[in-house]
Amino acid sequence: MEEAAAAAGGADSGGGGGCAGAPDEPVVSLAEVLAENEELEKEARAVLGGSDHERCSYSQGAVKRQALYACSTCTPPGEEPAGICLACSYECHGTHKLFELYTKRNFCCDCGNSKFKNLQCRLLPEKVKVNSGNKYNDNFYGLYCICKRPYPDPEDEIPDEMIQCIVCEDWFHGRHLGVVPPDSGDFHEMVCQTCMNRCSFLWPYAAQLAVPTLTKMNSHEDDGIVLNVKETEEQTREIKKESGLDHTEKCVEEQVEQCNEPSTSSGSACPKVVTQNEEQFCKLREFQRKPYLKKDTATFWPSSWRSKLCTCKDCLKMYSELDVQFLTDECDTVLAYENKGTSDQETDRRDPLMDTLSSMNRVQQVELICEYNDLKTELTDYLRRFADEGTVVKREDIQQFFEEFQSRKRRRTNRMQYYCS
Ligand SMILES: [Zn+2]
Ligand SMILES: [Zn+2]
Ligand SMILES: [Zn+2]
Numbered sequence: 253m254e255e256a257a258a259a260a261g262g263a264d265s266g267g268g269g270g271c272a273g274a275p276d277e278p279v280v281s282l283a284e285v286l287a288e289n290e291e292l293e294k295e296a297r298a299v300l301g302g303s304d305h306e307r308c309s310y311s312q313g314a315v316k317r318q319a320l321y322a323c324s325t326c327t328p329p330g331e332e333p334a335g336i337c338l339a340c341s342y343e344c345h346g347t348h349k350l351f352e353l354y355t356k357r358n359f360c361c362d363c364g365n366s367k368f369k370n371l372q373c374r375l376l377p378e379k380v381k382v383n384s385g386n387k388y389n390d391n392f393y394g395l396y397c398i399c400k401r402p403y404p405d406p407e408d409e410i411p412d413e414m415i416q417c418i419v420c421e422d423w424f425h426g427r428h429l430g431v432v433p434p435d436s437g438d439f440h441e442m443v444c445q446t447c448m449n450r451c452s453f454l455w456p457y458a459a460q461l462a463v464p465t466l467t468k469m470n471s472h473e474d475d476g477i478v479l480n481v482k483e484t485e486e487q488t489r490e491i492k493k494e495s496g497l498d499h500t501e502k503c504v505e506e507q508v509e510q511c512n513e514p515s516t517s518s519g520s521a522c523p524k525v526v527t528q529n530e531e532q533f534c535k536l537r538e539f540q541r542k543p544y545l546k547k548d549t550a551t552f553w554p555s556s557w558r559s560k561l562c563t564c565k566d567c568l569k570m571y572s573e574l575d576v577q578f579l580t581d582e583c584d585t586v587l588a589y590e591n592k593g594t595s596d597q598e599t600d601r602r603d604p605l606m607d608t609l610s611s612m613n614r615v616q617q618v619e620l621i622c623e624y625n626d627l628k629t630e631l632t633d634y635l636r637r638f639a640d641e642g643t644v645v646k647r648e649d650i651q652q653f654f655e656e657f658q659s660r661k662r663r664r665t666n667r668m669q670y671y672c673s
């Protein structure tokens with residue numbers, strides 16, 4: 253799910269891949285080989301970094317966010333869905349067919365519990381039968397989006413990126429969101445159509461905070477009527493009027509209705525003067541006073557929009573009733589998780605050479621440094637030949653170099669041993 257990961261993180265996955273030479277033989281520069289490896293490593297580190305790859309995460313209870321997998325060997329479609337942690341994916345399901353679920357929030361590892369008929373967890377066999385707090389969806393069977401398709405989808409020829417909804421955590425095709433998504437670099441998080449319907453309190457916020465989108469008049473994708481209009485409020489109203497879909501009136505009603513919602517649902521009478529107590533100030537009510545529309549589309553949000561959501565008593569109660577308390581938590585974002593993964597490992601990994609050196613005795617240190625210098629000199633010499641000839645270094649060339657270096661090293665080591673004994 254590399255594409256999707258990149259899209260959700262708001263990063264540009266680049267795509268292109270650096271094929272500059274003849275079409276039959278792609279050539280890459282050394283810098284590109286190294287950069288590509290680093291890029292892949294960085295991405296893997298970001299997704300997996302925050303998760304423990306040695307200990308089953310079950311002991312931590314419902315982990316705030318972790319990399320998660322589903323095993324179609326152990327729990328194929330038709331069986332109860334189950335999710336397993338990163339460490340279990342290596343230790344207990346290493347040879348099985350796994351669906352990578354990217355990251356999910358508030359999940360307890362299921363490995364070896366009652367959902368598994370023939371498998372005992374090797375890392376933490378003592379688990380309760382069922383983790384009642386876990387939420388499952390079709391992702392656990394390898395199916396995504398409202399169209400319930402696998403990813404990658406062998407029958408899908410339309411290039412499209414998958415975007416994760418931050419509320420339900422399902423993944424969606426960009427073309428199945430009811431609007432044309434903004435460029436992946438222009439938004440941070442997405443809330444899908446279904447979740448926007450369920451959490452309709454987000455619409456007044458959307459009018460003020462969300463990233464503008466191109467309007468697709470109809471959610472039936474094949475109608476294909478896309479208006480190339482940046483959606484300012486006036487323009488949207490214009491469009492709706494022209495097409496006989498004037499939602500403005502309806503929204504005024506909804507506005508009134510929603511205004512009373514938090515207090516009515518709490519069973520008490522509507523507080524007469526809200527401003528009496530400063531702590532009672534509600535940003536949502538403030539936003540509801542301004543014009544807004546409810547649409548049947550997903551919404552796209554910029555970074556740190558979550559911190560702008562109201563945290564008054566009534567709103568917090570509403571979040572918990574809707575089971576979306578995480579929305580006010582900036583640390584719940586995938587980005588925060590990825591940053592944690594990256595920085596955790598960076599402190600872990602400072603400088604592998606220096607770390608290794610400090611744990612060695614003097615003789616070992618000298619040997620290692622000699623070997624490192626050998627490698628550097630030989631690689632530089634090897635690459636200079638290409639530079640002199642003006643030819644491009646191919647992937648195979650680098651591979652060949654390391655193979656030859658290894659065998660030279662082996663010969664050297666063998667000779668040493670012979671010499672020493
Ligand atoms: Zn586990
Ligand atoms: Zn398995
Ligand atoms: Zn396990």
Ligand SMILES: [Zn+2]
Nearest residue numbers: 397399425428
């Ligand atoms: Zn779809």
Ligand SMILES: [Zn+2]
Nearest residue numbers: 417420444447
């Ligand atoms: Zn959703």
Ligand SMILES: [Zn+2]
Nearest residue numbers: 534562564567
């Ligand atoms: Zn509020």
